[in-house]
Amino acid sequence: MAVTRRSFMQSLGVTGGAGLAYGALSTLGLAPATAQVPFRSPARGDLLGTSAAGASVAILGGGPAGLCAAYELRKAGYDVTVLEARKRPGGRVWSVRNGTTETDLNGETQTCTFAEGHYFNLGATRIPQGHITLDYCRELGVEVQPFGNQNANTLVNYQSATPISGQSVQYRAAKADMYGYLSELLQKAASRGALDDVLTGADKEALASFLRDFGDLSSDGRYLGSPRRGYDSEPGAGLNFGDQRKPFALSDTIRSGLGRNFSFEFGYDQAMMMMTPVGGMDRIYTAFQREIGTERIRFGAEVSAMRNTQGGVRVEYTQDGAKQAIDADYCICTLPPNLVGRLATNLPAGVLTALKAAIPVSSGKLGIEYSRRWWELEDRIYGGATNTDKDIAQIMFPYDHYHGERGVVVGYYNTGKRHQAFESLTHRQRLAKAVEEGSAIHGEKYGRDIASSFSGSWRRTKYSEGAWVGWSGSDAHGGVATPEYTTLLAPVERVYFAGDHLSNAIAWQHGAFTSARDVVTALHARVAA
Amino acid sequence: MKTLIGVAATTLVTLTLTGCSADSDAAQTPKQAPSSSILEAGQATPMIAQGVVIAADAAVYKTSGIGPTALNKTAPTGSPESFIDTQQFAGGTLGPGVTVTEAQGMSVLARIRENLEAQGLTLDDVVTMRVFLDNAPGTDRADYAGWNRAYRQFFANTNLDTGDTELVPLGTAAPAAPLVRNAARPTRFALEVASLPVAGWLVEVEVDAVFPADA
Numbered sequence: 001m002a003v004t005r006r007s008f009m010q011s012l013g014v015t016g017g018a019g020l021a022y023g024a025l026s027t028l029g030l031a032p033a034t035a036q037v038p039f040r041s042p043a044r045g046d047l048l049g050t051s052a053a054g055a056s057v058a059i060l061g062g063g064p065a066g067l068c069a070a071y072e073l074r075k076a077g078y079d080v081t082v083l084e085a086r087k088r089p090g091g092r093v094w095s096v097r098n099g100t101t102e103t104d105l106n107g108e109t110q111t112c113t114f115a116e117g118h119y120f121n122l123g124a125t126r127i128p129q130g131h132i133t134l135d136y137c138r139e140l141g142v143e144v145q146p147f148g149n150q151n152a153n154t155l156v157n158y159q160s161a162t163p164i165s166g167q168s169v170q171y172r173a174a175k176a177d178m179y180g181y182l183s184e185l186l187q188k189a190a191s192r193g194a195l196d197d198v199l200t201g202a203d204k205e206a207l208a209s210f211l212r213d214f215g216d217l218s219s220d221g222r223y224l225g226s227p228r229r230g231y232d233s234e235p236g237a238g239l240n241f242g243d244q245r246k247p248f249a250l251s252d253t254i255r256s257g258l259g260r261n262f263s264f265e266f267g268y269d270q271a272m273m274m275m276t277p278v279g280g281m282d283r284i285y286t287a288f289q290r291e292i293g294t295e296r297i298r299f300g301a302e303v304s305a306m307r308n309t310q311g312g313v314r315v316e317y318t319q320d321g322a323k324q325a326i327d328a329d330y331c332i333c334t335l336p337p338n339l340v341g342r343l344a345t346n347l348p349a350g351v352l353t354a355l356k357a358a359i360p361v362s363s364g365k366l367g368i369e370y371s372r373r374w375w376e377l378e379d380r381i382y383g384g385a386t387n388t389d390k391d392i393a394q395i396m397f398p399y400d401h402y403h404g405e406r407g408v409v410v411g412y413y414n415t416g417k418r419h420q421a422f423e424s425l426t427h428r429q430r431l432a433k434a435v436e437e438g439s440a441i442h443g444e445k446y447g448r449d450i451a452s453s454f455s456g457s458w459r460r461t462k463y464s465e466g467a468w469v470g471w472s473g474s475d476a477h478g479g480v481a482t483p484e485y486t487t488l489l490a491p492v493e494r495v496y497f498a499g500d501h502l503s504n505a506i507a508w509q510h511g512a513f514t515s516a517r518d519v520v521t522a523l524h525a526r527v528a529a
Numbered sequence: 530m531k532t533l534i535g536v537a538a539t540t541l542v543t544l545t546l547t548g549c550s551a552d553s554d555a556a557q558t559p560k561q562a563p564s565s566s567i568l569e570a571g572q573a574t575p576m577i578a579q580g581v582v583i584a585a586d587a588a589v590y591k592t593s594g595i596g597p598t599a600l601n602k603t604a605p606t607g608s609p610e611s612f613i614d615t616q617q618f619a620g621g622t623l624g625p626g627v628t629v630t631e632a633q634g635m636s637v638l639a640r641i642r643e644n645l646e647a648q649g650l651t652l653d654d655v656v657t658m659r660v661f662l663d664n665a666p667g668t669d670r671a672d673y674a675g676w677n678r679a680y681r682q683f684f685a686n687t688n689l690d691t692g693d694t695e696l697v698p699l700g701t702a703a704p705a706a707p708l709v710r711n712a713a714r715p716t717r718f719a720l721e722v723a724s725l726p727v728a729g730w731l732v733e734v735e736v737d738a739v740f741p742a743d744a
Binding site for chain 1: 616646647649651653686692693694705706707708709710712
């Protein structure tokens with residue numbers, strides 16, 4: 001796409017705030033272009049002279065989609081009311097810290113007693129550089145810091161029919177061996193002529209040069225180990241050259257599956273750098289609340305009915321035990337699709353069927369507060385995550401309070417079957433299982449110095465009942481316009497649906513924001529017409 | 530009718546078990562609960578109740594008979610295997626020792642859960658269950674053991690003494706966390722019938738549930 005200076009400036013001219021930065025990125029071809037009308041923040045004055053000036057919008061749900069929609073609509077002076085069942089903003093963005101209390105759907109109540117200033121994000125915890133979430137952080141004045149999404153010093157530990165089975169191996173060692181042997185094999189194949197149908201002599205020379213470097217191969221094209229694996233004793237001054245570790249055997253390295261998670265950090269939305277708000281992801285939502293105005297957000301408001309009426313929408317809800325109703329010109333429903341079907345509605349059957357195609361996913365986390373930062377002191381780990389095929393799936397190390405006295409480690413973050421191995425357990429049982437599995441990877445110290453802990457399972461968390469959804473007939477993170485998905489992109493009379501489930505970034509705040517902005521654009525175009 | 534059981538390990542965690550009472554005196558307390566199960570004394574993990582008391586003013590919900598859904602497109606239409614829930618068993622592949630009756634039972638209980646949740650009820654609220662089983666092709670007796678394993682994935686899987694969740698086996702696998710933690714011990718019968726109305730069904734269940742007091 002040719003970008004003229006004129007079209008670029010025009011693009012900047014019609015966008016503002018988070019719209020401006022993201023719009024500029026799109027114009028430069030750095031962000032995915034959408035076929036739809038580009039988002040343009042509704043502006044004060046857009047509605048002057050229209051009969052719909054000050055149109056009212058009831059927004060169901062005070063998570064990323066709901067608060068983003070309310071915030072953008074407020075810019076043009078819409079009369080917005082957000083109904084949020086919880087007593088806090090953010091929805092599935094949930095930072096657990098001292099005083100957090102929650103009773104889950106298993107009937108268990110936990111209260112967090114982490115030391116002051118310590119927390120973990122039970123929901124969304126990281127932001128890729130391309131996501132519009134960062135533009136909202138900038139616009140709302142939410143300070144961000146790096147999030148360690150990858151660390152060569154963390155461990156991998158997998159079961160296999162090899163001597164490596166159950167051994168904890170540093171990522172750096174696993175990578176050195178896997179990349180080394182991969183390079184050796186490819187070099188061997190090329191030099192023996194096995195790839196002559198696709199490689200010229202010059203190609204093979206260039207490839208050999210790359211592989212020698214990429215795999216740290218010897219001059220005769222073999223992988224014999226590498227300082228990249230790390231040292232048993234650190235190199236120092238003078239004649240202390242350090243004790244290099246020996247590589248695993250070629251066949252064991254391959255069959256052990258040591259490289260099964262290397263591609264995680266290749267993902268478009270997982271590659272470093274990653275960012276996160278200082279002090280907790282929920283900072284974004286307290287900032288939204290501040291900008292929207294707390295008086296426009298009704299907390300503890302549990303919606304029971306949502307109906308299109310003659311020329312409007314009526315929403316019924318219960319707040320502090322009292323049944324209430326609100327009439328508005330429009331409604332934006334950001335409730336999880338798996339819960340909308342439980343409301344009393346007059347939605348058409350096709351829409352109710354479409355909502356059922358959103359299948360909630362099991363996922364959750366356990367935060368373990370340690371009174372000693374053994375991962376720094378003993379394992380030299382500063383952030384990032386250990387990966388395993390055990391049920392815990394991974395152990396995430398804190399990206400804050402480096403060199404402090406204590407810290408909160410995420411003892412598991414897993415999905416599907418592996419999360420179901422924890423979901424129906426009591427917190428005490430979850431902790432015991434996680435510590436047993438973690439100790440098998442990081443050693444006995446994993447079970448010592450535990451000051452407190454807190455866990456959550458999104459399927460068993462009231463008002464969510466799912467970590468995110470997968471669409472029947474699609475993969476977990478969107479990207480397929482299934483009939484059900486497409487149905488819900490359109491409003492039902494005056495009811496619009498928004499949320500990450502209606503985006504191609506399911507489970508990301510970016511998905512919720514872009515969905516909310518699409519709905520704001522459509523609603524505003526209708527009102528201003 | 531919420532019975533509070535303290536969890537020994539920590540004062541921070543309390544556990545509220547709904548759907549049944551750990552002691553059979555509950556029914557005689559002055560403020561009568563909508564329902565309470567009568568359990569055999571001395572058992573930490575009873576499977577079913579001996580009986581259930583339902584208050585005169587309780588709102589009772591009764592489902593129709595519910596069978597499994599034909600979600601497994603890899604099996605022939607009308608075969609018992611076609612009713613394996615592919616969300617529970619990816620690709621319709623059953624794990625070691627998992628029987629078709631067990632898999633169908635899990636599908637049925639997932640459907641019952643959906644049916645109840647649409648009414649604002651949960652599996653915790655079930656007080657009575659009626660189970661109809663057909664014998665799997667090639668067998669001459671209903672697979673009660675397989676059904677009971679499916680049942681424990683959704684019901685009666687808490688320990689009344691410790692408050693812990695009981696680990697339950699799927700097929701012949703080592704016991705693991707059940708699909709749903711549920712303290713409820715409904716009254717129940719299970720019996721074999723000559724046939725069920727849908728070709729391939731081996732399990733049909735109907736339940737009665739009582740709306741909790743705060744609903």
